Amino acid sequence: xxxxxxxxxxxxxxxxTGKVDILHILRAFEKGADGVYAVGCMEGDCHYNSGNLRARxxxxxxxxxxxxxxxxxxxxxxxxxxxGEGPLFARYAVEMHEMILEMGPNPIKMAKxxxxx
Amino acid sequence: xxxxxxxxxxxxxxxxxxFAVTSEVGPPRGSDPVIVEEKGKLLKDYVDAVNVTDNQTxxxxxxxxxxxxxxxxxxxxxxxxxxxxxxxxxxxxxDILGAASFDINNILCLSGDHQxxxxxxxxxxxxxxxxxxxxxxxxxxxxxxxxxxGGDIKRPPKMFVGAAANxxxxxxxxxxxxxxxxxxxxxxxxxxxxxxxxxxxxxxMEKARDxxxxxxxxxxxxxxxxxxxxxxxxxxxxxxxxxxPDEVVKRMADTPKEKQGEEGIKxxxxxxxxxxxxxxxxxxxxxxxxxxxxxxEIVKKTGLYPRPDLK
Amino acid sequence: xxxxxKKPVEEIIDMVKGCKKILIAGCNECVTVCExxxxxxxxxxxxxxxxxxxxxxxxxxxxxxxLERQCDHEYLEEIRGRIDRYDAIISLACGVGxxxxxxxxxxxxxxxxxxxxxxxxxxxxxxxxxxxxxCGTCILATTGGVCPIARCAKRILHGPCGGSTNGKCEINKDxxxxxxxxxxxxxxxxxLDDYEKIMPLKDWSTDRAGGPRKVIREDIQ
Numbered sequence: 001x002x003x004x005x006x007x008x009x010x011x012x013x014x015x016x017t018g019k020v021d022i023l024h025i026l027r028a029f030e031k032g033a034d035g036v037y038a039v040g041c042m043e044g045d046c047h048y049n050s051g052n053l054r055a056r057x058x059x060x061x062x063x064x065x066x067x068x069x070x071x072x073x074x075x076x077x078x079x080x081x082x083x084g085e086g087p088l089f090a091r092y093a094v095e096m097h098e099m100i101l102e103m104g105p106n107p108i109k110m111a112k113x114x115x116x117x
Numbered sequence: 118x119x120x121x122x123x124x125x126x127x128x129x130x131x132x133x134x135x136f137a138v139t140s141e142v143g144p145p146r147g148s149d150p151v152i153v154e155e156k157g158k159l160l161k162d163y164v165d166a167v168n169v170t171d172n173q174t175x176x177x178x179x180x181x182x183x184x185x186x187x188x189x190x191x192x193x194x195x196x197x198x199x200x201x202x203x204x205x206x207x208x209x210x211x212d213i214l215g216a217a218s219f220d221i222n223n224i225l226c227l228s229g230d231h232q233x234x235x236x237x238x239x240x241x242x243x244x245x246x247x248x249x250x251x252x253x254x255x256x257x258x259x260x261x262x263x264x265x266x267g268g269d270i271k272r273p274p275k276m277f278v279g280a281a282a283n284x285x286x287x288x289x290x291x292x293x294x295x296x297x298x299x300x301x302x303x304x305x306x307x308x309x310x311x312x313x314x315x316x317x318x319x320x321x322m323e324k325a326r327d328x329x330x331x332x333x334x335x336x337x338x339x340x341x342x343x344x345x346x347x348x349x350x351x352x353x354x355x356x357x358x359x360x361x362p363d364e365v366v367k368r369m370a371d372t373p374k375e376k377q378g379e380e381g382i383k384x385x386x387x388x389x390x391x392x393x394x395x396x397x398x399x400x401x402x403x404x405x406x407x408x409x410x411x412x413x414e415i416v417k418k419t420g421l422y423p424r425p426d427l428k
Numbered sequence: 429x430x431x432x433x434k435k436p437v438e439e440i441i442d443m444v445k446g447c448k449k450i451l452i453a454g455c456n457e458c459v460t461v462c463e464x465x466x467x468x469x470x471x472x473x474x475x476x477x478x479x480x481x482x483x484x485x486x487x488x489x490x491x492x493x494x495l496e497r498q499c500d501h502e503y504l505e506e507i508r509g510r511i512d513r514y515d516a517i518i519s520l521a522c523g524v525g526x527x528x529x530x531x532x533x534x535x536x537x538x539x540x541x542x543x544x545x546x547x548x549x550x551x552x553x554x555x556x557x558x559x560x561x562x563c564g565t566c567i568l569a570t571t572g573g574v575c576p577i578a579r580c581a582k583r584i585l586h587g588p589c590g591g592s593t594n595g596k597c598e599i600n601k602d603x604x605x606x607x608x609x610x611x612x613x614x615x616x617x618x619x620l621d622d623y624e625k626i627m628p629l630k631d632w633s634t635d636r637a638g639g640p641r642k643v644i645r646e647d648i649q
Contacts, residue, residue, distance in 0.1 A: 023468070026475035030482075065476045068437060070483035111482040202582070206629070228589045231581050231599045242582065249586035250629050265629070283590035291588070291611055291623070298586055298624055310590060357591040357598040 001086035005093035008100075016040070017078075018051020022058040029071055032109045035100040036062075037077040039092060045082065052080065071107060075100065122305075123259070125222040125277035126194045126427070127166040130400070131306060131335040135425045136393065137400030139196065139308065139337065140412050141168040142188070144179035153179070153187045159409045163416040165424055166194040166223055168308070168402070172203060175235025182212055186219045195221050196279065200229025205245035206254070206265055213258060217274030224276045225308065226251040249302045252278055256303035278303060282336075283310040284321035285360035293324045300333050307334060308402040311341035313352075313384075314360040315391055322397050331397030338392045339402045342411060343381030346370040382411060389419045429549075430458040430522045431556040432465060432542040437476055440518060443539040447516040448487065450477070452541070453507070453529065454494035455521035462556055464542045465520025467494040473520070473541060489514075498525025504532045511536060547578075564634025564641060570622060572613030577630075579606035585627040 014020060017040030028036050038059060040052035056078045063073030077096065081088045121128055130137040140160050145152040160167055167188060171181040185195035197216050204212065213224065228248045232240050246254065254265060255278045262273035280299050284292055296307070312318045318338070325331050343349050346369035353361035365384065372380040385403075392398050401421070405412050416422045444450055452470050460466030474492045481488040491514070495503045498521035511517075516537045519526045523544040530538040546558040561578040567585075568575060577583045581599050587607030591598025595608040614620045632638065 023471045023475065026472065026479070030475055030478055065437075065472070066479070069476055069479035071479055108479060108482045111485055114485070115487065201584075228582055228584055230591065233599050244582050244584060245632065246629050247582070247584035247586055248589075249584075249626065253626070281590065286588065286590045287592050287594055287605075288588075288608060288611060294620075294624055295586070295588075298626065301624065302586075302626055357593045 003086055003090040005090045006097040008097050009093050016046065016048045016051035017055035018046070018048060020055050020058065022062055025058070025062045025076055026065065029066060029075070029106060029108065032106055032112065034103075034106045034109075035075045035077075035096055037079055037092070037096050039079045039081065039089065042080050042082050052078075072103060074103065075106070123222050123275040123277045124220070125166070125275075127196065127223055127306070128277040129427050130165045130425060131337075133425065133427060135427075136398075136421060137166075137335070137337060138164045138416055138421050138424065139166045139168060139400065139402045140164045140409070141170060141402070141404045141406060142184065142409065143170045143173060143406050144181065144184040146176070146178050148179060150187050153184045154191055156409050157188045157191055157193045160412055161191075161193055162424065163413045163422060164193075164403075165400075166196050168196040168198050168225060168404075170406075171198040171200045171227070171229065172235070174230045175202070175232040175237065177236055182216055182221075185216060185221050189219050189221055194223070196223035196225050197221055197276075198225045198227060199251065200227045201244050201247055201251055202229030202232065202242045205243050209246070209251065209254060210258065210264060213255060213274050213276065214270070217272070217276065222275055222277055223279065224255050225279045225281065226255065226304070227281055248280060249298060252280055252299060252302040252304045277305055279306040279308060280304045281310065282307045283358050284312075284318050285310060285314065286358040289321075292321060293328065293330070296325060296330055297328060300330060305334055306337065306399075308337045309339040310358060311339045311404055312388060312392070313349075313365045314362050315388060317360060318392075319395055322395050326397050335399040336397055337400040337402045338389075338395075338398050339404060340385050340388055341404045341406075342385040342408065342415065343369055343377075344408060345374075345377045345381075346372070348381075378411075382415060385415055386418050389415070389421075393419075429461060429547070430524075431462050431545045431548045431558075432459050432522050433462075433545055434464050434469065434473075434542055435540065437473070437480075440473070440539070440541055441477070441480065444516050444518065447537075449489040449491075449514045450516050450518060451491050451493060451507070451511075451514045452477075452518045453498065453520065454492075455498050455519075455525055456494055456496045459520055459522060459542060461550065465522075469520055470494055473518070495521075497521075499528050501532070504529055561635070563630075563632070564638075565631060567627070570625070570627070571610045572617055572619065572622075574606060574609045574613055576606045576610065579604070579609070585630065 017038045020038050025036050038055050040055055046052045059076055059078045062076045067073040079092045127137060142156045169181045169184045172178055181198050185197050188195045226248045232238060232242050255276050258270060258274050259276055262270050264270055282296050349361055349366045349369045352359045353366060369377055369380060389401055403412055403415055452474050454465050454467055454470035470492045474490045478490050497503050511533055518539050518541045519529050520541040526538055526540045547560040548556045548558045551557055558578055563577050580587055581597055588605050592605040595605055597603040597605050614622055
């Protein structure tokens with residue numbers, strides 16, 4: 001559709017959001033990612049039956065860990081849409097981008113910079 | 118009937134043609150002996166023996182043994198209730214001897230409610246032996262005069278051994294085999310859980326009679342007068358193993374509040390009169406915890422007063 | 429198998445206060461199956477702790493390893509070469525593994541990262557329930573294959589007690605009454621007559637009461 005979405009978003013393609021492991025999410029934040037979100041099919045429409053439901057559960061788990069670690073559970077999100085909804089995909093990207101801008105950078109980035117300094 | 122094995126008055130009355138009457142006293146949540154004595158005095162001439170509960174519903178109270186001694190000293194005949202929840206086989210034998218040293222001649226062998234119901238829900242439970250094996254132990258100490266470990270007991274206890282039975286617990290079809298088990302283990306008298314569902318109780322008695330169990334031991338029907346409709350509802354919904362039929366709850370609820378206690382006592386009296394006709398019922402165990410003052414009225418109005426003078 | 433459950437992270441952080449170089453050691457057996465202490469859980473705990481310490485501006489090294497078992501000398505030996513790098517180990521193995529690790533590495537603090545709960549079975553993913561108390565004298569032959577020691581809250585040998593209601597235990601509607609289960613099994617096996625057998629007093633000396641236990645097999649020593 002050639003819609004625009006912010007350049008800050010890096011896309012990692014997976015066959016199903018069910019493939020996203022909680023360690024993928026946690027390690028992304030460890031390495032300094034400011035936000036992570038999974039975009040999957042509408043609930044009930046998962047191409048692989050319930051992969052997107054598993055993804056949601058893992059994201060909930062990650063939220064708790066990120067809150068505990070002082071990074072902020074809001075930085076990880078689960079989004080659902082159907083494959084034809086290009087404009088919604090772009091809107092999610094913009095929403096995520098703006099939310100992260102407001103939250104500020106991942107505190108780990110600052111801590112790592114300080115350590116290197 | 119069989120010849121008497123102990124000096125127990127309860128045993129004597131049950132062996133005679135009279136209905137036996139027992140009641141129950143709950144020790145206080147403290148060390149005041151006067152409370153125990155006052156309750157005992159209310160019951161003294163109206164019962165043949167009095168159960169003293171043992172940390173009932175796992176709420177910590179003065180121990181049954183001490184309260185039994187208090188009652189014995191003012192001339193009542195106590196029934197030592199003993200649960201297996203709180204003591205191992207050493208303490209059990211030891212407490213039995215302690216009771217016997219004060220000539221307490223009746224014991225009721227129970228498992229005990231789980232500690233999670235009480236005030237020390239984080240505590241351990243013991244159950245080194247179960248209530249069936251406690252019956253065996255009490256009989257063994259009396260009849261063989263020996264400890265579980267094999268040694269001889271100097272001045273063995275002379276306990277008349279009882280247990281509880283619940284005709285209303287699940288599963289119903291195992292209740293009579295369980296009663297048979299207790300008899301095989303050596304129990305001599307049974308007090309049932311309090312009865313509100315008379316039909317079910319009569320059915321249970323019928324099954325007991327089918328196996329001749331009513332002749333091997335003495336069955337006493339348990340009763341608790343209802344104080345309020347709220348109490349009836351609570352017992353129906355919240356107490357495991359309790360069967361309160363809807364008609365009973367309705368009867369209490371339809372009665373104006375100030376008359377509910379009176380109605381509860383009426384129901385109790387009617388039940389006793391009906392149960393007198395049930396073959397195999399040898400007595401009545403009237404549990405009126407914290408309402409002991411009503412027991413004399415119930416005993417009198419059911420023609421069970423005065424208690425027989427058996428020398 | 430042995431069922432364990434993760435300890436709260438706050439509790440673990442409190443245990444390793446002041447430590448700067450931590451090894452998190454998982455186990456590939458029981459705790460992996462009950463998803464409390466396997467490689468995945470090691471990874472999650474490690475990541476969580478790294479992020480936590482980083483945001484708290486504390487410089488703590490967290491490394492990960494998962495051993496085949498922690499209750500066998502040969503697998504614990506595998507980390508001997510690297511153990512000097514650390515000032516604490518968080519072991520996600522069951523209580524046995526934690527202790528064996530501590531015995532082997534005598535001057536290394538070893539902290540438990542899971543609570544070891546019971547011997548149980550996997551009813552479904554995410555639900556494990558107790559079946560055995562390791563009393564040392566198995567009576568399952570007489571109780572239709574259902575254990576009253578492990579599954580009856582009062583471990584009575586002649587049940588059910590008066591609190592059994594609708595096949596459930598008096599302490600909790602979600603707990604099956606073990607004696608109801610025993611009766612149902614005896615019925616299915618046509619052995620209801622066994623119900624009226626009186627069991628002898630249990631010998632608890634083969635249980636915990638007799639002290640820490642041992643099994644010795646001279647034929648294989």
